[in-house]
Amino acid sequence: MDLNYGLRGTYYVFWREMKRFSSQRLRIMMSVVQPVVWLVLMGNMMTRLTDNPFTAEMLGVDNYLAFMVPGVMIMTSLFSGVYGGISIIWDRRLGFLIKLLSAPIPRYSIALGKMSALVIQTMIQVSIIALLGSIMGVLFITGPGGIIVALLFCGLFSAIMSSISLFLSASVKTPETLFAIINFLTMPLVFTSNALFPTGAMPSWIQLISRFNPITYAVAPVRALVTGGWEFDVIVSGAAILLLMLLFLQGVVYYRFEKGSLL
Amino acid sequence: MNLGYVSQDLAIDDELTGLDNLWLQAGLYHMDRSIRKKRIDEVLELVGLRERAADRVDTYSGGMRKRLDIACGLIHRPGILFLDEPTLGLDIQTRHEIWHYVNRLREEVKMTILLTTHYMDEADTLCRRAAIIDRGELKAIDTPARLKQNIGGGVVVFKFTDDADPHLVEKALEVLREKEFVKEISSNSDDYILLTNDNEEALPKFFAVLERFPLRLQKVTLKMPSLDDVFLYHTGEQLREGSVSKEQIARSRTSMHRLRGQR
Incomplete structure (x- = not known):
């Protein structure tokens, strides 16, 4: 099957997901409401934290909200990506997966189309969070250019997470099992990362773990763009590590979708 | 194709x-x-x-x-x-x-x-x-x-009126038995059961024979084999237990x- 078939297949899988997304207003609203609750609750709960000069130094900013906005942006990308693969499970159950499998498109384009849709959806959600953050007074120090780069990082990170999710959903048959696996994976991931708390405040063994945590490499560049400035070493190394990770995971997903059974 | x-x-x-x-x-x-x-x-x-x-x-x-x-x-x-x-x-x-x-x-x-x-x-x-x-x-x-014809033809069930002359009935049955479309005639109390190998034209032929006798029918029914019978004939009647x-x-x-x- 030639490339053209693959691209068109990917486009129509993507098209369908976006159509569904735009018809689910409640889902879009809730996906933004949750991070806002995080920001408002956690952000305000911790404001006194920065009264202490030591913690302010560890956070790197004198405003905990500014520390948290990048964390929440990446967390949102994580969750919208990592739960995204569930659409495979629903499609399988509704019989729609059979239609996609029997259509003259490469199977991998099913995964790629769904992933692209998740990336775009994530970027929409995250830009709303960035907007709300700026209303609450957290402005990107790097300006509009920084916002765009931060959105790309969020998209990239959600691509990584949706790859994992799509890979799992190719084998897992019920949503409950998928949720159980995802919760098992994400909780430790979030709490050993720099998303909500500075790694400087963690014991050294967790610091070690956080160095191998993909969240760290997504949060650090976005945080730099919000509060630090154009720190190219952080941005480039973060992007390189995340891209390599995505490439590897897509290889795994490709193999799983093209060679294994999806039903 | x-x-x-x-x-x-x-x-x-x-x-x-x-x-x-x-x-x-x-x-x-x-x-x-x-x-x-x-x-x-x-x-x-x-x-x-x-x-x-x-x-x-x-x-x-x-x-x-x-x-x-x-x-x-x-x-x-x-x-x-x-x-x-x-x-x-x-x-x-x-x-x-x-x-x-x-x-x-x-x-x-x-x-x-x-x-x-x-x-x-x-x-x-x-x-x-x-x-x-x-x-x-x-x-x-x-x-x-x-398919229906191949598993044997239909069944004509008929009954003469009570005042029918038994002698004439015997004669009529004898003539019927000699006809090509009749396989067998058996009786069940007052009902006669005629097995035919000709589905569509059995009834007209049956009436053509009886016309020549001064006998009146009280009832006559034709039961054709259904595809259900054909299916059971070919597949046997035992229950199927598949695994899904x-x-x-x-x-x-x-x-x-x-x-x-x-x-």
Whole structure:
């Protein structure tokens, strides 16, 4: 099957997901409401934290909200990506997966189309969070250019997470099992990362773990763009590590979708 | 050869409109944009869904969903259409509705339709040629009429009036027994049971013989073998125990709900 078939297949899988997304207003609203609750609750709960000069130094900013906005942006990308693969499970159950499998498109384009849709959806959600953050007074120090780069990082990170999710959903048959696996994976991931708390405040063994945590490499560049400035070493190394990770995971997903059974 | 396939489960997206479903199908089958609109109009007309095309599928009745499903299978004008148990689990009215459209396809589009079903009356009314397959093995294939003939003909049950002359009755039976279309006549109290090897013309021939005798019939019935009998004849009567996966059961249950017009 030639490339053209693959691209068109990917486009129509993507098209369908976006159509569904735009018809689910409640889902879009809730996906933004949750991070806002995080920001408002956690952000305000911790404001006194920065009264202490030591913690302010560890956070790197004198405003905990500014520390948290990048964390929440990446967390949102994580969750919208990592739960995204569930659409495979629903499609399988509704019989729609059979239609996609029997259509003259490469199977991998099913995964790629769904992933692209998740990336775009994530970027929409995250830009709303960035907007709300700026209303609450957290402005990107790097300006509009920084916002765009931060959105790309969020998209990239959600691509990584949706790859994992799509890979799992190719084998897992019920949503409950998928949720159980995802919760098992994400909780430790979030709490050993720099998303909500500075790694400087963690014991050294967790610091070690956080160095191998993909969240760290997504949060650090976005945080730099919000509060630090154009720190190219952080941005480039973060992007390189995340891209390599995505490439590897897509290889795994490709193999799983093209060679294994999806039903 | 160009194939169309409509699976047993409803392979349509309930969250999209009928039109979107068809547009998606056309895209997945790489149809040119220029002919897509025309083709969609054609199939909508064919399955009688033009008025409701812009509505979301979750507002459709079960029969309409199945018709949309069939329309999706038709959009790329396949030479052969595979319909996998199209009326499974439907109520009588909806089954007749689907039959009507299947017949219309055969007559108006002159399309070869390969239909699988467990309902023998469905095979009898819809099919020109029917095959009986048991555990993957082809047991018989022919027109439904000939299939029925081949397992032996119909049964004529008749009874003379009480004032009939027993002598004349004996004579009439004797003449009947010698006729070519009669296999055997037995009696069951006052009823006579005539086994024939000629289905369609047995009754006229039977009356032609009796006309010559001054006898009056109190009742006469003709029971033709049904395809059910043919099926049982070829496959035996013992119960089948197949194994299905949990996921298959969940899927067919979901499909059944949607076919009954629920969400």
